[in-house]
Amino acid sequence: MNILSEVWSGFTTTLKGMWVTGREYLTGKPITVQYPYTKREMPYRFRGMLVNDVSICNGCTKCSRVCPVNCIEIEAEGKGKERHVTKWVLNYQKCCWCELCVEVCPDTSLLMSHDYETVFTDRNKMIRDFVADPIPPFTDVNPKPGTNPYPKKENEGDSESGRAAA
Amino acid sequence: MVIPAQPKPLQGEPMVIYMGPQHPSTHGVLQVELHTDGEIVNRAIPRIGFLHRCKEKIGESVPYDAYVPYTDRMDYLAAMNTNWAWASAVEKLAAIEVPERAEYIRVYVAEFNRIASHLVALATYGLDLGAWTPLLHAFRERESVLDILEELSGGRLCFGYMRIGGVANDITPRSIEMGKAFLKQFRAKLDSLNELLSFNHIFIRRAANIGVIPGEQAIAYGMTGPMLRASGVDWDMRRDEPYSIYPKLNFDVPVGQGLKGKTGDNWDRYWVRVQEMYESMKILEQVIDGLPEGEFRAKVPAILRPPAAEVYCRQECPRGEVAFYLISDGGKTPYRMKVRGPSFCNLSILETISKDMLIADLVSTLGSFDIVMGEVDR
Numbered sequence: 001m002n003i004l005s006e007v008w009s010g011f012t013t014t015l016k017g018m019w020v021t022g023r024e025y026l027t028g029k030p031i032t033v034q035y036p037y038t039k040r041e042m043p044y045r046f047r048g049m050l051v052n053d054v055s056i057c058n059g060c061t062k063c064s065r066v067c068p069v070n071c072i073e074i075e076a077e078g079k080g081k082e083r084h085v086t087k088w089v090l091n092y093q094k095c096c097w098c099e100l101c102v103e104v105c106p107d108t109s110l111l112m113s114h115d116y117e118t119v120f121t122d123r124n125k126m127i128r129d130f131v132a133d134p135i136p137p138f139t140d141v142n143p144k145p146g147t148n149p150y151p152k153k154e155n156e157g158d159s160e161s162g163r164a165a166a
Numbered sequence: 167m168v169i170p171a172q173p174k175p176l177q178g179e180p181m182v183i184y185m186g187p188q189h190p191s192t193h194g195v196l197q198v199e200l201h202t203d204g205e206i207v208n209r210a211i212p213r214i215g216f217l218h219r220c221k222e223k224i225g226e227s228v229p230y231d232a233y234v235p236y237t238d239r240m241d242y243l244a245a246m247n248t249n250w251a252w253a254s255a256v257e258k259l260a261a262i263e264v265p266e267r268a269e270y271i272r273v274y275v276a277e278f279n280r281i282a283s284h285l286v287a288l289a290t291y292g293l294d295l296g297a298w299t300p301l302l303h304a305f306r307e308r309e310s311v312l313d314i315l316e317e318l319s320g321g322r323l324c325f326g327y328m329r330i331g332g333v334a335n336d337i338t339p340r341s342i343e344m345g346k347a348f349l350k351q352f353r354a355k356l357d358s359l360n361e362l363l364s365f366n367h368i369f370i371r372r373a374a375n376i377g378v379i380p381g382e383q384a385i386a387y388g389m390t391g392p393m394l395r396a397s398g399v400d401w402d403m404r405r406d407e408p409y410s411i412y413p414k415l416n417f418d419v420p421v422g423q424g425l426k427g428k429t430g431d432n433w434d435r436y437w438v439r440v441q442e443m444y445e446s447m448k449i450l451e452q453v454i455d456g457l458p459e460g461e462f463r464a465k466v467p468a469i470l471r472p473p474a475a476e477v478y479c480r481q482e483c484p485r486g487e488v489a490f491y492l493i494s495d496g497g498k499t500p501y502r503m504k505v506r507g508p509s510f511c512n513l514s515i516l517e518t519i520s521k522d523m524l525i526a527d528l529v530s531t532l533g534s535f536d537i538v539m540g541e542v543d544r
Contacts, residue, residue, distance in 0.1 A: 006367070009367045010367040010368055010371075012367075013365055013366045013367040013368075014366060014367070014368065016361050016365075016366075017299070017361060017362045017363070017366055019361075020358045020361050020362045021299055021362070023358075024303075031306060031309070043313075043316055043317045043320070044317075045316075045317070045318070045319065045320035045335060046316065046320050047320035047321055066229075066231075066232060067232070068228050068232035068233070068235055068236065096235050096324075097321070097324070097326075098234070098235035098238075098324075098326045099320065099326065099334070100231070100232060100234075100235070100326075103334070104468075112320065
């Protein structure tokens with residue numbers, strides 16, 4: 001008798017589970033994004049690859065001081081308004097995508113872009129000098145694909161435009 | 167007269183098997199040294215340390231606010247809760263008053279993270295016992311939770327959203343809309359997950375009456391969180407030692423009752439987590455209704471130098487109590503930092519309860535512990 005009830009209970013509960021699966025099969029829709037062909041839209045605050053527009057940056061070294069993993073190396077010269085960076089090296093091997101540097105940046109030259117494809121073909125390319133190899137400056141005339149052309153802090157309230165516009 | 171030698175009776179030799187560190191059912195880089203006699207485990211010794219990253223030593227060399235990304239990588243399935251435990255420990259040390267809106271936002275993200283974390287726990291537990299479909303259902307729901315948290319913090323796993331004195335960014339109307347839409351449909355989804363896995367007879371037979379931990383033993387081993395509550399001990403930090411805005415919220419603490427077997431078995435641990443998700447939904451609905459206006463971040467000096475003191479601050483995370491013990495000497499960085507991880511303490515009971523267990527049951531028991539190795543090894 002005990003075995004019979006065990007079998008019966010095992011049979012019915014499994015059937016219930018299969019009914020859930022069948023219901024999903026009939027009514028549910030696939031939610032998978034076919035990644036390389038279609039890409040999902042990133043939310044405004046998405047933290048992708050860190051980029052710096054060195055034409056705005058004045059080399060205050062706040063970002064390199066706050067960085068928990070010491071991945072930013074800066075050399076700057078000049079004083080006052082003349083001050084500009086001669087070397088701004090970011091090591092993508094170390095960067096931990098924490099956005100602390102973007103928060104302290106007074107010139108809004110730093111930005112976590114929406115570029116999430118972080119594959120490099122050469123390890124040396126992961127150490128990038130933004131003075132020697134600059135990104136296009138943040139203007140709406142020349143937006144870089146995959147990155148936000150706008151500094152983040154000016155568009156904080158507007159979650160629809162801003163980064164998504166790129 | 168020569169007596170012929172008597173043949174010895176057949177005897178199995180004990181065999182040592184190393185389960186892990188790359189075994190799918192060990193939930194990370196855990197190695198379990200199994201002393202087996204056939205199918206029976208005589209002794210199972212967890213060997214840890216494969217993911218050790220010197221978190222406590224790093225904590226002594228980076229400033230207080232820069233340590234938040236490191237706490238992400240401890241309990242990576244519940245990064246928000248670990249972030250929060252760190253932030254509140256530093257706030258206690260430096261006596262920083264947190265705005266009420268920030269506390270509401272913190273509870274909002276922490277409870278969503280608790281749901282996401284428990285969904286992974288249930289899904290992988292089913293997977294350990296051979297149930298594949300519930301994993302897909304649970305991960306689909308987890309995706310929508312992560313979308314909400316991504317909308318707020320910008321990350322999907324390592325959020326880094328908490329700051330000393332508040333949160334990094336204000337809550338957005340869109341994330342509240344997403345949260346409401348999620349809570350509307352999640353109760354039905356959880357019910358269907360119950361039909362799929364929780365009350366499946368085969369699953370119950372694999373989980374109930376196995377790995378029973380009595381309440382006194384659970385306390386003796388310093389277990390916390392759902393594992394302690396499953397053993398029948400009614401203890402929840404959010405209610406019994408309240409912090410943040412939890413005293414204002416109305417919720418129950420589910421306790422294991424041994425519905426399908428003895429109190430404190432694997433099925434109880436599973437079921438406590440399911441019920442906690444229902445309670446988290448209750449909390450979230452109250453938080454969305456009561457969200458006040460105000461600042462989301464207190465004014466904190468750029469370089470924080472707390473007075474020389476020591477604090478011990480603990481919080482209820484999905485796996486139990488996460489606690490930080492901090493000693494400050496008045497400098498930019500802590501003098502000493504100690505982390506109390508719940509998974510580490512919960513895992514320590516494995517050797518005791520795994521005696522004379524089948525190997526298949528050991529996998530089931532280890533799955534019900536819901537350990538995260540990033541936080542065991544730190």
